[in-house]
Amino acid sequence: MYICPVCKKRLKKLDNVLHCQNGHSFDIARKGYVNLLTTNKRNPKNSGDNADLVKARTNFLDKGHYLPLAERIAQAAQRELANSKQPVIIDSGCGEGFYTCVYARQLPEARLFGIDISKAAVSHCMTRVHIAGIGNCEFAVASSFELPFLKESADMVISTFAPVANDEYARVLKKGGKLIVVSPSPRHLFELKAVAYDEPYENKLNVYGLNKFELTSEEIFEYTRCIETTQDILDLFSMTPYLYKTSSEGIERLKALDELTVTCGFSIQVYTKKQF
Numbered sequence: 001m002y003i004c005p006v007c008k009k010r011l012k013k014l015d016n017v018l019h020c021q022n023g024h025s026f027d028i029a030r031k032g033y034v035n036l037l038t039t040n041k042r043n044p045k046n047s048g049d050n051a052d053l054v055k056a057r058t059n060f061l062d063k064g065h066y067l068p069l070a071e072r073i074a075q076a077a078q079r080e081l082a083n084s085k086q087p088v089i090i091d092s093g094c095g096e097g098f099y100t101c102v103y104a105r106q107l108p109e110a111r112l113f114g115i116d117i118s119k120a121a122v123s124h125c126m127t128r129v130h131i132a133g134i135g136n137c138e139f140a141v142a143s144s145f146e147l148p149f150l151k152e153s154a155d156m157v158i159s160t161f162a163p164v165a166n167d168e169y170a171r172v173l174k175k176g177g178k179l180i181v182v183s184p185s186p187r188h189l190f191e192l193k194a195v196a197y198d199e200p201y202e203n204k205l206n207v208y209g210l211n212k213f214e215l216t217s218e219e220i221f222e223y224t225r226c227i228e229t230t231q232d233i234l235d236l237f238s239m240t241p242y243l244y245k246t247s248s249e250g251i252e253r254l255k256a257l258d259e260l261t262v263t264c265g266f267s268i269q270v271y272t273k274k275q276f
Contacts, residue, residue: 001088001113002140002148005036010150031126035141036148037117048118053238054096058124060235061098065225069266070099072221073180074106076270077156080178086111087155090172092144093162097125097137103158104134113149115142147172156180170212170273177273179213181206185220185265189240192233192262196242196250205267213271222265233260 002011004020011018016028028034049057081087087110091100094114104112114137116122125139142148144165149172157169160182169179186202193200227233237243237254 001138001150001153002034002036003150005038005142005146005148011148029123029126031123031130033122033126033139033141035119035122037119037141037143048116049095049121050118051120054118054120054124056235056238057121058096058098060232060239061096063232065227065232065236066098066264067102068223069182069221069264070102071106072266073099073158073160073182073268074103076180076217076268077103077158077178078107080180080270081107081110081155084155085109088113088153089156089158090115090147090149090154092147092157092159092165092169094121094125094139095162096121097128097139099158099160100125100137100139101128101132101134104129104137105132108136110136112137113154114139115144115147117141117143144168152177158182164206164208164210166208166210166212169210173273175273175275179210179271179273181208181210181269181271183267183269185222185267187222187263188265189236189262191260192237192240192254193242195253195257195260196237196246198250210271212274212276214274215269216272217270219268220265221268222263224261225264226259226261228259230255230258233257236262 004024006024007022009020018026089110089112091114094100094116100114119141122139122141129137144163147168152174154172156178158180183206184203
């Protein structure tokens, strides 16, 4: 399933190492993941979320605040893959593995491959699956824009709050393969922004330019959630782009809160790979 990030030849496992026919090799970490992010593209040691951000995301997501979304995506995947036996699903930009593990439980017959550029996040993915006893997931450190998978090897790609790579998704998906893209709805976390910003605004829906795919369904999925502690509010805040563009005054206003009810809003788009 994996290909060499250097020469693009298929990787084969021998003991705890992945090898290609050209002699490139990649050690499988003690936890069970493999790092396929090459230094000529990114620094594998410090790409993506650091350990502190991974911890904040884990703390927040494990409270179940986004579980309705994960289950909604899994339901969409089940519908789209109803006629597939042992489908292969790539979770592109999987983060610390919360969503991937929900998909794995909901689709036990599927093989799931999660990739993320953050080594800290992928390491935590393995901790998740070991604790939960999930056996149908594999994880690698890799980029969405250079997926380490064979051509036409996957039945579905899922991208949740992650970069979207039109060409790479089309390359790895089989004919008629499915793509699920999840992004914020206009009202997502509006109440959080109303505290952090002097002039809060609604999100603009993302336009991806997926010219190798046909949009087959789209829904706005929204619900409200009470975030009941200051730490959870700050963990949520650290998961958003607002972390990097909020004034110190806005951050202090968030720190003064002990609870906040927010709108959790998501656009869930399903695409089908076009036939060429």
